[in-house]
Amino acid sequence: LYALCDKDHPIAFESMQFDQPVxxxxxxxxxxxxxxxxxxxxxxxxxxxxxxxxxxxxxxxxxxxxxxxxxxxxxxxxxxxxxxxxxxxxxxxxxVYRETISKKAQIETVFDREWAGEMHFAGITAEVSPMERGKGSQFVNKVSDPLMTEEFINSVEEGIKEASESGVLMGYPVIDVETTLLDARVKELVSSPLAFKIVASMAYKEACELASPLLLEPIMKLEIIVPEEFVGDVISDLHTRGGRIEQITA
Missing domain, CATH: 3.30.70.870 (Elongation Factor G (Translational Gtpase), domain 3)
Structure with a gap:
């Protein structure tokens, strides 16, 4: 956000952060x-x-x-x-639930089949690992093979991103997962961006299944001000709704 100011001396304000719908x-x-x-x-x-x-x-x-x-x-x-x-x-x-994983998992996956009359091949080794809650997901490439072009790497990232939109437990979006591309297998003339996108999606799903997936429920923190004579009723109601009381002050 910017204030009305001299264009050569902009005054920037910190962006506002809003909670996601639950x-x-x-x-x-x-x-x-x-x-x-x-x-x-x-x-x-x-x-x-x-x-x-x-x-x-x-x-x-x-x-x-x-x-x-x-x-x-x-x-x-x-x-x-x-x-x-x-x-x-x-x-x-x-x-609105979300899914994540609770431990690291590594998987090697190969896609090698005919598609639309042409052979397509791609192979990758990938690792998924849990990130701190709220940090979001990220993709890390550790492959330096010159045959693994930027187009292929982008296709891998795209396949992972699409796969993360539907988790392995109940189909909810997957969050807070780091996916690392450790190795890739390329065959000249038959490897394609499509093959790498498909194999990345397959590998991500398989790795998440091995990484002890978890279902996440939204949690909101709130403060309740209530007359003393109703405290007991409010506490009882919160317990029936799965609430956890952290502190009570007079």
Whole structure:
């Protein structure tokens, strides 16, 4: 972010960081003809609220909205009706899970088959290892073979990125994993970017299965202020919802 200032002496401010959505649900207009209006109005809301996101499922065509909680999404659905005169039907909220791994794993994978009338070959040795929570995922290349061109390396990274969008446990995105390309096998004339993209995706899935995959639930930290006579009821309610109380102060 930049302030209004002399272009030769810019004043930069630290960017704002926002939490990622933790719950999603499907939404659709009550009248089919309002589908475009729904997308336009959701876009306006995302411009105003950085903790709100929406996407159109490529397979089902459903519009899925995501936010910080059930109340957040309910308020947004009410806004569509109140501010934009757009009635909507909503589906059951679903928690946004993520997947990761808990230990290192190394795998050697080869792709060698005919595809669209041509032979394609690629072989790689890769290692996946867990990263600190919240650090994100990254790709590291340790192959120096001149036959392993930049195009092939980029294809490996692309294959890993696509594979990480659907984990091996329940199909949720995989986060906080470092993938290292340790070795590669190239055959002139038959190795191709497509083959390296496919073999990288295969290797990533196989390695994650060996690396003790974990399902991650979103955790939010909050402070509750409540009259003393209701403390017991609130604590009981938090326990039934899986909450963990860290501190109680008078």
């Amino acid at each position: 719950i999603s649900m499907a939404v659709e207009p009550k009248q089919v003809k309002d589908q475009e209006r729904l997308l336009d109005n959701l876009t306006k809301i995302t411009d105003e609220d950085p903790t709100f996101k929406f996407a159109v499922d490529e397979d089902t065509g459903q519009v899925v909205i995501s936010g910080m909680g059930e109340l957040h999404l309910e308020v947004l659905a009410q806004r569509l009706k109140r501010e934009f005169s757009l009635g909507v039907n909503t589906g059951k909220p679903q928690v």
